[in-house]
Amino acid sequence: xxxxxxxxxxxxxxxxxxxxxxxxxxxxxxxxxxxxxxxxxxxxxxxxxxxxxxxxxxxxxxxxxxxxxxxxxxxxxxxxxxxxxxxxxxxxxxxxxxxxxxxxxxxxxxxxxxxxxxxxxxxxxxxxxxxxxxxxxxxxxxxxxxxxxxxxxxxxxxxxxxxxxxxxxxxx
Amino acid sequence: xxxxxxxxxxxxxxxxxxxxxxxxxxxxxxxxxxxxxxxxxxxxxxxxxxxxxxxxxxxxxxxxxxxxxxxxxxxxxxxxxxxxxxxxxxxxxxxxxxxxxxxxxxxxxxxxxxxxxxxxxxxxxxxxxxxxxxxxxxxxxxxxxxxxxxxxxxxxxxxxxxxxxxxxxxxxxxxxxxxxxxxxxxxxxxxxxxx
Numbered sequence: 093x094x095x096x097x098x099x100x101x102x103x104x105x106x107x108x109x110x111x112x113x114x115x116x117x118x119x120x121x122x123x124x125x126x127x128x129x130x131x132x133x134x135x136x137x138x139x140x141x142x143x144x145x146x147x148x149x150x151x152x153x154x155x156x157x158x159x160x161x162x163x164x165x166x167x168x169x170x171x172x173x174x175x176x177x178x179x180x181x182x183x184x185x186x187x188x189x190x191x192x193x194x195x196x197x198x199x200x201x202x203x204x205x206x207x208x209x210x211x212x213x214x215x216x217x218x219x220x221x222x223x224x225x226x227x228x229x230x231x232x233x234x235x236x237x238x239x240x241x242x243x244x245x246x247x248x249x250x251x252x253x254x255x256x257x258x259x260x261x262x263x264x
Numbered sequence: 265x266x267x268x269x270x271x272x273x274x275x276x277x278x279x280x281x282x283x284x285x286x287x288x289x290x291x292x293x294x295x296x297x298x299x300x301x302x303x304x305x306x307x308x309x310x311x312x313x314x315x316x317x318x319x320x321x322x323x324x325x326x327x328x329x330x331x332x333x334x335x336x337x338x339x340x341x342x343x344x345x346x347x348x349x350x351x352x353x354x355x356x357x358x359x360x361x362x363x364x365x366x367x368x369x370x371x372x373x374x375x376x377x378x379x380x381x382x383x384x385x386x387x388x389x390x391x392x393x394x395x396x397x398x399x400x401x402x403x404x405x406x407x408x409x410x411x412x413x414x415x416x417x418x419x420x421x422x423x424x425x426x427x428x429x430x431x432x433x434x435x436x437x438x439x440x441x442x443x444x445x446x447x448x449x450x451x452x453x454x455x456x457x458x459x
Binding site for chain 2: 094095096097099100103104107108110111113114116118121122123124125126128129130132133136137139140141142143144145146147148149150151152153154155158182185186189191192194195198199202203204208209212213215216217218219221222224225227228229231232233234235236237238239240242243244246247248250251254255258259262263
């Protein structure tokens with residue numbers, strides 16, 4: 093029994109009981125939420141499809157292995173799994189692209205392997221940095237984003253480095 | 265930007281395919297990956313529908329607002345000189361709360377509203393204000409408490425414990441957030457002196 097085993101059931105029970113307490117029609121609203129979810133999938137499917145297909149072709153051509161081989165001297169120095177580097181490169185730009193590469197990593201390496209776990213931590217603890225900066229500032233008249241990108245990247249670099257170390261410490 | 269990623273992937277696939285002398289593998293990959301994309305979407309569909317259902321109940325029960333109330337005192341400290349009763353801070357706390365719950369669909373509209381209100385409150389034309397940068401940096405960090413997508417795909421690919429990564433995700437997310445905000449604060453001070 094781990095803390096992580098409790099996370100999902102506790103959230104479910106808490107939210108549903110809290111909903112009952114606040115007199116929410118929990119069945120009806122849950123079903124409405126499922127409909128929203130279906131719409132989300134409908135919206136992301138075209139981009140996801142395109143990127144899964146093109147990442148798949150890129151992998152078949154040996155491109156992903158080539159990137160991994162190129163960065164291997166650096167990543168080996170830090171004890172970081174080289175297979176995860178393409179995920180780091182795609183993550184700041186595109187959520188669907190990151191999912192496509194993540195899935196490809198999990199298929200090539202078991203999810204409970206070192207590379208699989210590090211990839212999971214990176215996907216779970218990062219955001220589409222460049223996309224968020226672009227979308228949020230586009231809503232304003234701001235054109236000089238000043239230190240937004242350096243500060244955001246500092247966080248991303250931190251988690252790239254930490255993900256390998258923490259997985260190493262916690263699981264091995 | 266994505267058109268270049270797409271073009272690059274396809275172009276280099278062909279290039280490497282020719283170099284490696286295995287262009288046939290590309291056709292096979294294109295066709296089989298089209299199928300993979302559908303199964304992947306169905307897997308994600310399951311977790312997204314499940315989570316949307318739970319979080320819709322959470323939203324209707326006012327949980328986002330409750331969380332917002334909880335985090336407001338903390339967030340006021342992060343945004344120097346912000347109007348504690350202003351609309352901007354209101355949207356900021358709603359955005360952060362929605363992010364924590366993994367409500368992507370709800371957090372982005374709150375976030376955009378927060379940016380517009382920040383612009384009204386302290387706008388200085390085309391230069392981002394320090395508070396805008398802090399807010400954007402909070403959003404480029406991942407605040408989501410439960411990484412549902414990663415967990416669903418781990419389960420799909422045969423993980424024995426899909427959620428075992430949770431503590432590691434929390435530690436790295438939090439560390440990245442602290443570093444980002446610290447760098448934003450430090451560089452923000454430098455920018456102000458220049459003005």
